[in-house]
Amino acid sequence: MDQFVLNWIFIGASFALYIGIAIWARAGSTSEFYAAGRGVHPVLNGMATGADWMSAASFISMAGLIAFVGYDNSTFLMGWTGGYVLLALMLAPYLRKFGKFTVPEFIGDRFYSPTARLVAVICLIVASITYVIGQMTGVGVAFGRFLEVSNTTGLLIGAAVVFAYAVFGGMKGVTYTQVAQYVVLITAYTIPAIFISLELTGNPIPGLGLFGTEVSSGEPLLMKLDQLVTELGFAEYTTRNSDTLNMVLFTLSLMIGTAGLPHVIMRFFTVPTVAAARWSAGWALVFIALLYLTAPAVGAMARLNITNQFWPDGPQGEAVSVETIANDPDYNWMATWQKTGLLGWEDLNGDGKIQYYNDKSPDMQARAEANGWVGNELTKFDRDILVLANPEIANLPGWVIGLVAAGGLAAALSTAAGLLLAISSAVSHDLMKGQLTPNMSEANELLSARVAMAVAIAVATYLGLNPPGFAAQTVALAFGIAAASIFPALMMGIFSKRVNNTGAVAGMLVGLIVTVVYIFLHKGWFFIPGTNSYTDAAPLLFGIKSTSFGVIGAILNFATAILVSNATEEPPAEIQELVESVRIPRGAGAAAADH
Numbered sequence: 392m393d394q395f396v397l398n399w400i401f402i403g404a405s406f407a408l409y410i411g412i413a414i415w416a417r418a419g420s421t422s423e424f425y426a427a428g429r430g431v432h433p434v435l436n437g438m439a440t441g442a443d444w445m446s447a448a449s450f451i452s453m454a455g456l457i458a459f460v461g462y463d464n465s466t467f468l469m470g471w472t473g474g475y476v477l478l479a480l481m482l483a484p485y486l487r488k489f490g491k492f493t494v495p496e497f498i499g500d501r502f503y504s505p506t507a508r509l510v511a512v513i514c515l516i517v518a519s520i521t522y523v524i525g526q527m528t529g530v531g532v533a534f535g536r537f538l539e540v541s542n543t544t545g546l547l548i549g550a551a552v553v554f555a556y557a558v559f560g561g562m563k564g565v566t567y568t569q570v571a572q573y574v575v576l577i578t579a580y581t582i583p584a585i586f587i588s589l590e591l592t593g594n595p596i597p598g599l600g601l602f603g604t605e606v607s608s609g610e611p612l613l614m615k616l617d618q619l620v621t622e623l624g625f626a627e628y629t630t631r632n633s634d635t636l637n638m639v640l641f642t643l644s645l646m647i648g649t650a651g652l653p654h655v656i657m658r659f660f661t662v663p664t665v666a667a668a669r670w671s672a673g674w675a676l677v678f679i680a681l682l683y684l685t686a687p688a689v690g691a692m693a694r695l696n697i698t699n700q701f702w703p704d705g706p707q708g709e710a711v712s713v714e715t716i717a718n719d720p721d722y723n724w725m726a727t728w729q730k731t732g733l734l735g736w737e738d739l740n741g742d743g744k745i746q747y748y749n750d751k752s753p754d755m756q757a758r759a760e761a762n763g764w765v766g767n768e769l770t771k772f773d774r775d776i777l778v779l780a781n782p783e784i785a786n787l788p789g790w791v792i793g794l795v796a797a798g799g800l801a802a803a804l805s806t807a808a809g810l811l812l813a814i815s816s817a818v819s820h821d822l823m824k825g826q827l828t829p830n831m832s833e834a835n836e837l838l839s840a841r842v843a844m845a846v847a848i849a850v851a852t853y854l855g856l857n858p859p860g861f862a863a864q865t866v867a868l869a870f871g872i873a874a875a876s877i878f879p880a881l882m883m884g885i886f887s888k889r890v891n892n893t894g895a896v897a898g899m900l901v902g903l904i905v906t907v908v909y910i911f912l913h914k915g916w917f918f919i920p921g922t923n924s925y926t927d928a929a930p931l932l933f934g935i936k937s938t939s940f941g942v943i944g945a946i947l948n949f950a951t952a953i954l955v956s957n958a959t960e961e962p963p964a965e966i967q968e969l970v971e972s973v974r975i976p977r978g979a980g981a982a983a984a985d986h
Contacts, residue, residue, distance in 0.1 A: 392789065394789050394792060394793075395539060397789045397790060397792070397793040398537040398538065398792070398793045398796050399538070400793065401790075401793035401794055401796055401797040402537065402538070402793075402796055402797050402800060404797075405571075405572075405575055405797040405800070405801060406552055408571055409552070409568045409571060409572065409804075410552075410555050412567050412568045412571055413555070413565075413567075413568055415567075431566055431661040431662055431671075432662075432667075433662055433667045433668075433670035433671035433674055434671075434674050435566070435567075435570050436566070436658060436659075436661055436662050436667075436671035436674070436675075437670075437671045437672075437673070437674025437675040437676075437677070437678055438569070438570045438573040438574075438674070438675075438678055439565075439566045439567075439569035439570050439573065439658060439661075440655065440658045440659075440671065440672075440675035440678075441573050441577075441675050441678035441679050441682075442569035442570070442572040442573035442576065442801070442802070442805040442806075443569055443654060443655060443658055443805060443806055443809040444471075444475065444655060444675065444679055444806070445573075445576060445679060445682055445802055445805075445806075448467075448525055448526075448529070448865075448866035448867075449471070449682060449683075449686070449802065450529075450576055450580060450682070450778065450798065450799055450802030450803070451529045451532065451533065451775050451778055451779060451799050451802065451803065452525075452529065452774060452775050452778075452866075453467050453468070453686055453690075454686045454687075454689040454690040454693065454777060454778050454781075455690070455693075455773075455774035455775055455776070455777035455778060456690075456774050457686065457687060457690030457691075458689075458690035458691065458693050458694040458697075458774075458777055459694065459772075459774055459777075460626075461620075461626065461627070461628035461629060461630075461632075461691075462628065462629050462630060462631055462632075463631055463632055463633045463638065465687065466638055466641050466642045466645070467645065467867075468683055468686065468687070469642050469645075469646075470641065470642040470643070470644070470645025470646045470648075470649070470870075471645055471646075471649055471683075472679070472680075472683055473642070473645075473646045473649075474645055474646035474647065474648065474649025474650050474870075475649055475650075475655075475675070475676060475679065476676070477646060477647070477649070477650045478649055478650040478655065478656070478672070479669075479672030479673070479675070479676065480672075481650065481882070481885075482650055482656065482881055482882070482885065483656065483659040483668050483669075483672050484659075484665050484668050484669050484672075485885045485973050485974065486656060486659060486660070486881070486885075487659045487660060487662065487664075487665050487668035488665045488973055489501075489973055493653070493657065493660075493813075493816045493817060493820055493821055494511060494515060494653040494656055494657070494813075494817075494877065494881070495508045495509075495511035495512045495515060495817055495821040495825075496508065496820065496821055496825065497881070497884065498511040498880050498881070498884060498895070499511065499821070499825065501884040501966070501969070501970070502880075502884065502890075502891070502892040502895040502896070502962075502966075503892055503962070503963065503966055504892035504895070504896065505825070505826055506892070506896055507880075507892050507895050507896050507899075508821055508825055508826070509821075509822070509826055510896050510899045510900060510903075511817075511821070511877065511880065511899065512817045512818070512821045512822050513903070514872070514873075514876035514877050514899055514903050515653045515813060515814070515817045515877065516814055516817060516818075517872055517876075517903065517907065518651075518652070518653070518869050518872040518873040518876065518877065519653065519654065519810045519811075519813050519814050519847075519869070520814070520847070520850060520851060520854070521865065521868050521869035521872055522652070522654075522806075522810050522865075522866055522869035522870075523806075523807055523810040523811065523814075523847070523851040523855075524851060524854045524855050524858050524865050524918070525858065525865035525866040525869070526803045526804075526806050526807040526810065526851075526855075526866075527546055527549065527550070527803075527807065527851050527852055527854070527855025527858075528775065528855050528858040528865060529775060529799065529802070529803035530545060530546055530549030530550075530800065530803045530804065530807070530855070531543070531545040531546040531549070531855060531856075532545070532731070532733065532773070532775045532776060532779065532799075533545065533549075533779060533796060533799040533800045533803065534546070534548055534549055534800070535731040535732075535733070536727070536728060536731050536733075536776070536779055536780075536796075537779075537793075537796035537799075537800075539730065541731075541732075542731070542732070542733075542856075543856060546852050546855050546856060547852065549800070549803070549804060549807075550848050550849075550851075550852040552804060553804055553807050553808055553811065553848060554844075554845060554848055565808045565809060565812055566658075566661060568805070568808070569805045569808070569809070572801040572802070572804070572805040573678060573801075573805070575797055575798055575801040576682075576798040576799075576801040576802045576805070577678070577681055577682060577798075578794065578798065579794045579795045579796075579797060579798020579799070579801070580682050580685060580689075580778075580795075580798055581597075581681065581682075581685055582791060582794060583689075583781055583782045583785070583787060583791055583794075583795055584597040584685050584688060584689050584692075585597060586782075586785065586787050586791065587689075587692050587693075587696070587781070587785045587787075588600035588601075588688060588692065590606075590785065591605055591606060591607075591612065591692055591695065591696075592604060592605060592606060592612060593606050597685045597688035597689065597692070598684045598685060598687070598688055600612070600688060600692075601613065601687060601688040601691055601692070605695075612691065612692070612695065613628065613629050613691065615695065616628050616629075616691055616694060616695050616698075617629055617630075619695070619698045619699075619702075619705075619706060620694070620698065622705075622706035622707070623698070623702075623706050623747070623748040623749060623755065624748050624749030624750075624751075624752030624754060624755030625748075625749045625752070628691070628694070634934065636933075636934060636935070636939075637934065637935065637936050637939045640935060640939035640940075640942050640943070641867070641936070641938055641939040643874075643942040644867075644870060644871050644874050644938070644939055644940070644941035644942045644945075645867065645870050645874075647874040647878045647941070647942065647945055648869070648870025648871055648872075648873040648874035648878065648941050649870065649873075650878050650881075651873035651874055651876070651877035651878030651879075651881060652869075652870070652873050652877075653813040653817070653873075653877065654806070654809040654810045654812065654813040655809075656881075657809070657812070657813055657816070658671070658675075658809075659671065659672065689778060689781065690777070693777050693778075693781050693784065696781075696784050696785055697772075697784060698747075700721070700722065700784065701745065701746075701747040701769065702747070706748075709744065710744040710745055710746045710747065710768075711744065711745055712743055712744050712745075713738055713743050713744065713745060714743065716736075716745065720786075721786055723783070724780055724783035724784055727783065728776055728780055728783075731776070733771070733772075733773035733775070733776045734771060734772055734773065734776060734780075735769075735770045735771035736768055736769050736770055736771075737768055737770050738768060739764075739765045739766050739768050740763055740764055740765045740768075742763065744768075745768045745769065746759075746764050746767070746768050747767060747768065747769040748764075748767055749767065750764075750766045750767040778795070778799065779795055779796070779799050781795070782795050807851070810851075811844050811847050811848060811851070812844065814843065814844065814847040815840045815841070815843040815844035815847060816840065818839070818840070818843035818847075819836055819837075819839040819840035819843050820836065820840070823836065823839050824836050824839075854918060857918070857919075857920060858918070867938040868910055868914070868937065868938060870941060871906055871910065871937075871938060871939075871940055871941025871942075871944065872903065872906055872907060872910070872941065872944075873941070874941035874942060874944065874945045875902035875903060875905070875906035875940075875941050875942075875943075875944025875945050875947070875948055876899050876902045876903040876906070876944070876948065877899075878945060879898055879899075879902060879945050879948040879949045879952065880895050880898065880899050880948070880952075883895065883898075883949070883952055883953075884970070885970070885973060885974065886974070887970070888962065888966075888967040888970045888971065889953075889956055889957070889961065889962070890952050890953065890956045890962075891956045891959060891960065891961065891962045892962070893955055893956065893959045894951070894952040894953065894954075894955040894956030894957075894959065895952055895956075897951050897952060897955045898947075898948040898949065898950075898951040898952030898953075898955070899948060899952075901944075901947050901948060901951045902944040902945060902947055902948030902951075903944070905943075905944050905947055906940055906941060906943075906944035909931065909932070909937060909940045909943075909944075910937045910940065911923075912924050912925050912931055912937075913925050913926060913927055913930065913931070913936070913937035914937060
């Protein structure tokens with residue numbers, strides 16, 4: 392069967408499943424729209440959280456970034472996993488016990504201030520919109536390849552699908568859709584990895600194969616990969632090459648940003664009790680680990696396969712010829728991905744071969760000059776295509792390629808839906824009903840939520856056409872914003888009785904403004920290309936990159952909130968009692984039962 396038809400079968404069947412579930416689980420009340428009626432089983436909620444969490448950044452982009460950088464980009468794994476543990480232990484149970492629908496609602500009530508709630512809404516929208524840009528980027532990449540359309544057309548199709556099941560289903564529809572999406576994405580991620588691990592190492596468990604021996608050479612796989620990439624002038628794959636400061640700050644930024652992401656926190660509002668929130672967090676960590684333990688193997692094995700294809704006789708031999716790329720079925724993936732504009736190569740010196748090497752390396756420049764090479768002829772390899780192209784690079788069966796297509800889209804669309812739901816909830820429940828029109832009926836609140844989500848989809852789609860980086864890099868910026876603005880307010884709201892409304896508002900504003908301005912200075916104002924004053928290669932402050940700045944914003948947020956609070960009046964006694972009651976681990980509390 393033709394590959395294009397296979398792709399349509401897998402993608403079409405998965406989309407029909409998602410939309411069918413959304414229709415079956417359509418939200419009929421605000422409780423169902425915002426919190427799925429608080430009746431989701433912990434195991435199912437764990438699966439839905441896993442799908443919500445493992446976005447295009449995790450499924451599509453992370454392994455690609457690891458593959459082309461190596462050890463340094465393991466920070467994505469460490470930061471995201473550590474952050475989820477922090478969220479599960481330090482925030483989720485207490486927020487569930489408080490019993491509100493949204494993060495801004497908690498902040499508004501805890502800091503007894505409509506202004507604090509409004510500022511939290513702004514922080515949430517800025518972080519979520521930045522995050523969803525990365526998801527729409529992944530949607531465009533996946534659709535562009537597997538439906539053989541442009542990235543722009545792919546974005547529009549993906550936006551329409553999200554609109555269909557998220558706008559009408561709300562949290563209830565999104566939750567059960569995400570359970571199905573988790574099954575699709577984890578199957579799609581692990582099956583190709585098992586095939587490739589067996590092919591390269593003879594071990595069916597990719598994580599173990601990564602540290603095993605390559606069948607063809609008899610050498611340890613990672614040692615073989617180190618040898619190949621260093622002979623081509625690239626940095627050693629298994630060694631840290633970046634500066635320690637940015638590595639530590641970036642990991643911390645991802646960690647506390649994870650614990651401050653509203654769309655993930657909202658998942659813990661959907662279970663019936665505090666105990667269920669703890670159990671669902673544990674199950675989510677298990678489901679997330681299945682992908683995260685596989686990602687390093689996917690990245691390393693893909694990098695090895697790609698390098699071997701461009702240098703079939705090894706780096707000291709001859710590079711692959713243009714004729715081989717054009718006529719050998721093993722290289723069909725290159726022509727297919729070239730059509731998307733995300734992969735490119737050019738015979739710059741006219742020798743009939745495509746030399747792939749690091750043309751910035753002094754050693755390789757000397758070798759290039761001796762051999763008449765004029766530069767790296769693999770002119771473009773978008774990191775976001777690696778996981779999706781991996782089955783084709785390894786020449787796996789067509790059904791595996793179709794399955795990966797469905798999995799990639801499931802990952803991007805599941806998180807996009809969760810983010811859009813967080814945005815719409817903030818606008819309708821916290822801004823419209825909480826601030827502007829408190830007497831709004833439930834029907835009108837539901838309508839405003841759906842309108843807000845539709846607008847958010849349109850904005851995210853537009854911004855997704857010109858993202859500020861690869862999917863995972865764009866998402867890292869969103870984590871930095873959440874780390875600097877929302878996380879400190881949640882932590883101080885739960886664990887400090889002294890921080891008051893004035894301090895919380897001042898802290899959130901300082902953290903948000905400083906971090907967003909720093910990002911815009913490096914990535915362009917409102918992410919408009921060409922408007923940046925600095926680059927991450929030449930940062931503004933002490934060598935700190937924009938993706939690592941979130942933790943600095945968080946420190947400023949904490950410091951500002953504590954200083955201002957200590958200089959102003961203490962919170963009222965009833966608020967201090969509320970904080971104390973939230974931290975006592977007994978039941979769901981009266982407040983939770985009221986919602």
